[in-house]
Amino acid sequence: QVQLVESGGGLVQSGGSLRLSCVASGRVFDIYVMDWYRQAPGKQRELVARITNGGITTYVDSVKGRFAISWDRAKMTMYLQMNSLKPEDTAVYYCHVPLGSAYWGQGTQVTVSS
DSSP states (O other): OEEEEEEOOEEEETTOOEEEEEEEEESGGGOOEEEEEEEOTTSOOEEEEEEETTOOEEEOGGGTTTEEEEEETTTTEEEEEEOSOOGGGOEEEEEEEEESEEEEOOOEEEEEEO
16 A cells, blocks of 8 residues: 655745645555646546656646656655646645555645735
8 A cells, every 4th residue: 555645735826836745655666656636626636747757757738837746766755846826726736646556645735826
């Protein structure tokens, strides 16, 4: 099993920045992909960014150039640096690990005011 704990969410003005963290524990040496998802009120959960253990990153078009995902394997911590935040980035952000079963963190709220 894998346990995931997110932190770093909060309230920020449009144009501001936040950095989310996700600490993984448990079967961490089996992890090969880590994701950030988000879910806004009334919307489906969407994949925001993905990073592989080889360092390959992918992003949803709406955050390209503004968000950056990274993974510190020594600390087993994944980060999401979010810059130039917009009100439409408001959502609960979740850490996700696909490893046989899907493992999710509890989520961290990000609210961007206009």
